[in-house]
Amino acid sequence: MEFVWVVLILPLVGALINGLLGRRMSKRAVSGVACGSVGVAFLFAVNALLGLLRLPPEERVFTQTLFDWIVAGGLSAKFSLLLDPLSAVMLLVVTGVGFLIHLYSVGYMGEDRDYSRYFSWLNLFTFSMLLLVLADNFLLLFVGWELVGLCSYLLIGFWFTKPSAASAAKKAFVVTRVGDFGFMIGLFLIFATFGTFDYFRVFEEAPQVLAYGGALATGITLLLFAGAVGKSAQIPLYVWLPDAMEGPTPVSALIHAATMVTAGVYLIARAYVLYELAPVSMAVVAAIGVATAFFAATMALVTHDIKRMLAYSTISQLGYMFLATGVGAYAAGMFHLVSHAFMKALLFLSAGSVMHALGGEETDMRRMGGLRTKLPYTSTVFLLGSLGLSGIPPLVGFFSKDLILEETFLSGNTTLWLVGLAAAVLTAFYMLRGHFLTFYGKPRYDETKVHPHESPPVMLWPLFALAALTVFGGILWISFLNFAPFEKFLEPVFEGARLVGEEEHPAALSTGMLVLLSVLAAGVGIGIAWLVYLRGVTVGEGLRRAFRPLYTLLYNRYYVDELYTALFVVPGRRLSEFLAGSFDQGLLNGIVNGVGRLVDALGGALRRVESGYIRAYAAWMLVGALAILIYLYLR
Amino acid sequence: MSVPVVNYLVLSAVLFAVGTLGVLSRRNALILFMSIELMLNAVNLAFIAFARQWGDMAGQVIVFFVLVVAAAEVVVGLAIIINIFRTRETVDVDDVDRLRG
Secondary structure (H helix, E strand, O other), X not given: OOOHHHHHHHHHHHHHHHHHHHHHOOHHHHHHHHHHHHHHHHHHHHHHHHHHHHOOHHHOXXXXXXXXXXEEOOEEEEEEEEEOHHHHHHHHHHHHHHHHHHHHHHHHOOOOOOHHHHHHHHXXXXXXXXXXXXXXXXXXXXXXXXXXXXXXXXXXXXXXOOHHHHHHHHHHHHHHHHHHHHHHHHHHHHHHHHOOOEHHHHHHHHHHHOOXXXXXXXXXXXXXXXXXXXXXXXXXXXXXXXXXXXXXXXXHHHHHHHXXXXXXXXXXXXXXXXXXXXXXXXXXXXXXXXXXHHHHHHHXXXXXXXXXXXXXXXXXXXXXXXXHHHOOOHHHHHHHHHHHHHHHHHHHHHHHHHHHHOOOOOOEHHHOOOOOOOOHHHHHHHHHHHHHHHOOOOOHHHHHHHHHHHHHHHOOOHHHHHHHHHHHHHHHHHHHHHHHHHHOOOOOOOOOOOOOOOOOHHHHHHHHHHHHHHHHHHHHOEHHHOEOHHHHHHOOOOOOOOOOOOOOOOOOOOHHHHHHHHHHHHHHHHHHHHHHHHOOOOOOHHHHHHHHHHHHHHHOHHHHHHHHHHHHHHHHHHHHXXXXXXXXXXXXXXXXHHHHHHHHHHHHHHHOOOOOOXXXXXXXXXXXXXXXXXHHHHO | OOOOHHHHHHHHHHHHHHHHHHHHHOOEHHHHHHHHHHHXXXXXXXXXXXXXXXXXXXXXXXXXXXXXXXXXXXXXXXXXXXXXXXXXXXOEOOOOOXXXX
16 A cells, blocks of 8 residues: 555656657557556556555555645645545556557557657546546646546647547637636635535534535535536536547547546545535535436437447437436446446457557448448457446446446436436447448448458557456346345445435335336337348338437437537637737737837937037037036026 | 135135036037036035135035045046047037947
8 A cells, every 4th residue: 555656656757757758769669658557557456455555444545745735824735645445446546547548559559650649648647537536636636637638639749740630629628618617716716615625624614514414515516516517527617528539449448448537437426424414505516417318328329430339429428427426326427437448449440440450530320330240259248338337237338337227226316217218229229230230231341452351460459358247247236136245345435324214215116017117118218229231121111200300309409519619619719800800919919019110110210310520519518517507697 | 904704705706607608608628628627616615614704614614525525526527538538539619429328
């Protein structure tokens, strides 16, 4: 445990080596440094976990102060790390999944000429994310929070010569900044209220300082949630994530599926003490979560781009996590975070494998199809990921999603549960639709030009590892058997949480029925996908015409991007043009140039005095002396 | 019998005016110098006259100061004039106008 700082430092060292010397190193050396640093960091993270497990549950908190960072007046922020079950879980996900994705990148990015730049940024991201989860105060968390945002920007725009990638990076940066604005005000409020950023002091004093359900508690939590909405791509700030797919696919897997976008969920789980004091905020979190889960799923139904489909799916699954935290089931939310990290990394990496097989950057599923025989391994692991995300037992996704729905139901909010269940049907449908479109049917790519081939072992092994995690991850928490090591592990962190009470709300449906219903939901979705995309069952013309407007609406993503463009981008651009044109060039430049011209004119008038004739100077002196004399005489 | 002090003052004023006119109207640096000396000595004369009238030695002391400073000034001034003559081959002050605005 004492070596937890090593986990943090290693990726930074890797980033520095590859960033500064990478251009002069061989590709093999660059890969060695990048994967090695994250891999060893993972081992240290496992070591830290084992260290925690050796302690009795209630003592599993370890802080390590590296140095005093800011000491100014009443503000004292230490650069110190916090290792407790919650951060240990994140630590393992970030380094473990991160390591697999690094390894995969060795194959996927092998041909890129900016190989070392890619890996130095990927390592820098890993460091930033670790800083975010290991911070023991809000200020340090915010530093990690902004650093991952920066790395996200850099990696989305990795191929910055492509205009779409450059603008997608900009969009991601600006849109998350909107949420961060609220986040920062929330941080200021925390400091103004508690006089400290330290987690433990804030959480300890919160019940005394903040009134239950009071305006201050609600305000702080909602502002923090604004940051989470931006970072975790929830309604209304989700628009950046689908565009972020312009980055390399492993980046989408690491940053925009497994780790960074879950930072918002982590933030709420970390600050759950505050949320417990603000029931309104909890309700908002749950409502936005479930709404996002549903609407993002509807948008995933119709997109033809395999990566965008996975992006909408990510948004939707993040919605589930927020739903869980919103109803107070923090451990369940964290479990879905972990399970989603496995499955979505797996899905993204298999999608990358498909793109790789088709020779580059083909993401349109209308030009895929029939790849099952060509890519047997990729096809199998993709299917595992799809079924897992759909919630088919015994894959990990079944346990985590079922748990969230169950906890939501038990919290007594049937509407939220129903919407969540509907989103589960949609999830199963779009995932299997994607699978069938990609791997079944007749090939729709140009067979004369493209010869699909299975990916090299360095890309396949990470896929197998993730597939194994997807298959066996469920044993971490089998809710209906009351076998829950994951929950037991996190329990000390969330001990103050209000119980999702079976006692308070006598369940109308038994746990068994709930499990059955959620499996049924997945089954229905898969069944429809199977009928439509595999059996080729076509619906009647009348029905199709009736659904045409809905399809158009979904296909155009509810016109939200257009709405935001009209509401914010166009006025923003107009304002900028006004500021750059009339204001800057006209007014400001006018003032600056005016001052210059005034001085010039004044100097021109005065220079005549400096005639260079000594006699003239002497005459002026005489005049001056006479003037003084006359003045003295007349006085 | 003594000469009334007003005579000295009139002579001093005349000398000063001659010096001033010389400074203003002549272009030769040496003549300028001589004119300045004339003005200084006009002032000296006025000092002496007043010192005599009031029986106050301060006026005479100041004259000594003026003489010493004038001597020092002549040394520096002549050095400058010689240097100007060496570089520009002229002692005409109107030609020495490189600092003109």
